[in-house]
Amino acid sequence: MDRIKGFNPFTSIGSSALTVFIAxxxxxxxxxxxxxxxxxxxxxxxxxxxxxxxxxxxxxxVLIFKATQVVNFAQGGxxxxxxxxxxxxxxxxxxxxxxxxxxxxxxxxxxxxWGLSVLVALVxxxxxxxxxxxxxxxxxxxxxxxxxxxxxxxxxxxxxTFANDSVRVQLRPLGIPWGTGGFxxxxxxxxxxxxxxxxxxxxxxxxxxxxAAVAFVxxxxxxxxxxxxxxxxxxxxQEAAMANGINVGLVxxxxxxxxxxxxxxxxxxxxxxxxxxxxxxxxxxQFIAFRTLPAVILGGLDSVQGALVGGLIIGLAxxxxxxxxxxxxxxxxxxxxxxxxxVVMIIGLLVRPYGIFGxxxxxxx
Amino acid sequence: xxxxxxxxxxxxxxxxxxxxxxxEVPDGHIVALLGANGAGKTTTARAIGGLLGVHEGKATKGxxxxxxxxxxxxxxxxxxxxxxxxxxxxxxxxxxxxxxENLMCGGFTVKDRxxxxxxxERVMELxxxxxxxxxxxxxxxxxxxxxxxxxxxxxxxxxxxLILDEPSLGLAPQLVQQIRDIIININQEGTSVLLIExxxxxxxxxxxxxxxxxxxxxxxxxxxxxxxxxxxxxxxxLGLRSDESGNRKSFRNVKHYKRKKKWAS
Ligand SMILES: Nc1ncnc2c1ncn2[C@@H]1O[C@H](COP(=O)(O)OP(=O)(O)OP(=O)(O)O)[C@@H](O)[C@H]1O
Ligand SMILES: [Mg+2]
Numbered sequence: 015m016d017r018i019k020g021f022n023p024f025t026s027i028g029s030s031a032l033t034v035f036i037a038x039x040x041x042x043x044x045x046x047x048x049x050x051x052x053x054x055x056x057x058x059x060x061x062x063x064x065x066x067x068x069x070x071x072x073x074x075x076v077l078i079f080k081a082t083q084v085v086n087f088a089q090g091g092x093x094x095x096x097x098x099x100x101x102x103x104x105x106x107x108x109x110x111x112x113x114x115x116x117x118x119x120x121x122x123x124x125x126x127x128w129g130l131s132v133l134v135a136l137v138x139x140x141x142x143x144x145x146x147x148x149x150x151x152x153x154x155x156x157x158x159x160x161x162x163x164x165x166x167x168x169x170x171x172x173x174x175t176f177a178n179d180s181v182r183v184q185l186r187p188l189g190i191p192w193g194t195g196g197f198x199x200x201x202x203x204x205x206x207x208x209x210x211x212x213x214x215x216x217x218x219x220x221x222x223x224x225x226a227a228v229a230f231v232x233x234x235x236x237x238x239x240x241x242x243x244x245x246x247x248x249x250x251x252q253e254a255a256m257a258n259g260i261n262v263g264l265v266x267x268x269x270x271x272x273x274x275x276x277x278x279x280x281x282x283x284x285x286x287x288x289x290x291x292x293x294x295x296x297x298x299x300q301f302i303a304f305r306t307l308p309a310v311i312l313g314g315l316d317s318v319q320g321a322l323v324g325g326l327i328i329g330l331a332x333x334x335x336x337x338x339x340x341x342x343x344x345x346x347x348x349x350x351x352x353x354x355x356x357v358v359m360i361i362g363l364l365v366r367p368y369g370i371f372g373x374x375x376x377x378x379x
Numbered sequence: 380x381x382x383x384x385x386x387x388x389x390x391x392x393x394x395x396x397x398x399x400x401x402x403e404v405p406d407g408h409i410v411a412l413l414g415a416n417g418a419g420k421t422t423t424a425r426a427i428g429g430l431l432g433v434h435e436g437k438a439t440k441g442x443x444x445x446x447x448x449x450x451x452x453x454x455x456x457x458x459x460x461x462x463x464x465x466x467x468x469x470x471x472x473x474x475x476x477x478x479x480e481n482l483m484c485g486g487f488t489v490k491d492r493x494x495x496x497x498x499x500e501r502v503m504e505l506x507x508x509x510x511x512x513x514x515x516x517x518x519x520x521x522x523x524x525x526x527x528x529x530x531x532x533x534x535x536x537x538x539x540x541l542i543l544d545e546p547s548l549g550l551a552p553q554l555v556q557q558i559r560d561i562i563i564n565i566n567q568e569g570t571s572v573l574l575i576e577x578x579x580x581x582x583x584x585x586x587x588x589x590x591x592x593x594x595x596x597x598x599x600x601x602x603x604x605x606x607x608x609x610x611x612x613x614x615x616x617l618g619l620r621s622d623e624s625g626n627r628k629s630f631r632n633v634k635h636y637k638r639k640k641k642w643a644s
Contacts, residue, residue, distance in 0.1 A: 243483045247473045255473075
């Protein structure tokens with residue numbers, strides 16, 4: 015419960031550096047808001063979209079970590095396999111066996127059919143999570159946490175091999191009903207009725223933000239339910255929870271099922287703007303989990319609020335760096351925005367070693 | 380009725396801690412289990428409650444039977460469902476959770492909502508203090524309040540047998556009195572109690588029967604009133620006599636020949 019207090023030179027250097035850094039960023043953003051409003055709106059919309067996806071994937075990490083104390087390195091594999099299953103259902107099999115002319119993407123699954131496919135894919139993901147927990151993780155209860163984490167890494171390799179095989183030859187489209195479309199905010203409508211300027215907001219940003227909102231509200235409500243309270247009890251003191259008759263295996267299973275569902279949702283969004291443009295599963299889809307790790311660690315591995323705040327901060331940092339530092343890409347290297355999350359994470363950890371909302375590991379005996 | 384027969388418990392496959400322990404808790408009774416530090420009292424509670432696995436321990440010989448059914452090495456949740464709940468040593472309340480949520484956890488095995496509600500109300504009646512602090516986070520409560528919460532949480536399952544591991548540990552004398560009264564109260568409502576204590580006076584004053592443990596075995600047992608009168612118990616647990624130099628005698632030294640005398644006859 016108690017946070018570790020006392021003077022730590024790194025912490026204080028870190029926090030002064032951080033204060034200066036945040037002040038500089040805020041001043042810069044105010045400057046941009048005045049001089050380049052459209053670009054700023056564009057940046058913020060994109061950041062919100064990316065941040066929401068990070069927050070969703072981070073939530074999956076946090077749920078599993080809180081219940082089991084294990085960082086599940088297989089989240090990326092789960093994300094990809096879950097998304098592939100959606101591709102199989104929605105595009106290959108046209109569940110529920112109908113296609114209609116979709117105004118946004120031409121021939122493709124109907125909204126209803128697609129929604130149903132997503133639902134079935136998520137159920138599949140949950141089952142996959144349950145199976146992995148039961149077969150691979152449950153027998154490891156009581157073993158050193160490090161070993162369990164390594165086991166999840168092995169699971170990741172297994173899922174990845176399986177998934178990579180099925181996307182090697184071709185992309186696997188997901189039949190996203192809104193495609194890569196979007197709308198324009200602001201701008202001016204010319205005489206010919208065509209809008210020029212303005213900030214482009216992809217539908218996938220909107221969808222991701224709504225999904226994240228639903229996911230976080232659902233988790234907050236879940237944590238107040240009987241099973242959710244039991245899960246928090248297990249997280250706090252596993253033996254005491256057992257002594258009260260709480261079925262720890264069941265709690266682990268539910269955490270894994272929920273974690274796999276969130277990973278799959280993350281995998282689906284990882285095929286869309288701003289992360290990718292194809293709307294199809296490809297090799298890179300699985301990297302969504304590793305791209306999310308800085309958000310999880312920055313927010314605090316055991317904190318739901320941390321997943322949300324960490325996701326949004328990392329999303330904002332990555333997108334703004336991509337936008338505002340692009341003239342330096344010669345010096346920084348083309349892929350520099352992907353490094354930014356790790357830089358932000360390291361700065362954050364200097365100030366708060368357990369993450370923004372994380373709990374120091376001292377309360378357990 | 381709980382019967383522990385010739386139980387042997389080993390930690391980490393090498394440390395033999397219980398060496399053929401046998402105790403009984405008849406229905407409706409309060410049974411005290413006494414013993415010095417490290418005698419194996421908590422290990423006994425873990426063995427009964429299915430919690431040895433957490434500590435890399437295992438019952439290698441003997442049996443635990445409850446109401447005629449063997450429960451040795453059963454899962455903790457199954458044992459709670461069978462009717463045995465324990466209040467672990469050191470209270471172990473969920474400090475992050477509110478009082479109300481702690482009690483929800485206690486009632487986890489109770490599937491029926493109205494039964495759960497009834498237990499909840501009973502606990503609130505028994506511990507008015509908890510009622511006042513329902514919404515408070517458990518970690519901020521005093522030791523005594525946390526002990527009451529731990530007992531209340533265990534009562535949420537309406538156990539047939541309640542195991543209490545050193546409930547008086549670290550509590551002021553008035554609080555010990557209060558806990559004592561609560562145990563009597565719980566017992567009068569029909570719950571058997573296995574009371575593990577260092578505070579032998581308190582335990583024996585309310586128990587029907589008592590066992591004294593030493594290095595994993597019962598070395599003495601009898602009616603609580605008899606034990607209270609016993610010279611050894613008086614000396615080593617009640618601190619009523621000391622040797623010429625004023626120091627308490629080492630338990631082991633005297634113990635051996637006296638025990639022989641007792642058990643050989
Ligand atoms: N997890 C464990 N692994 C190995 N040895 C253990 C473990 N837990 C307890 N022991 C040993 O078993 C013996 C009995 O311990 P136990 O906790 O049951 O004693 P106790 O009678 O409850 O003592 P106390 O009055 O101090 O609570 C001790 O010698 C202890 O060191
Ligand atoms: Mg003990």
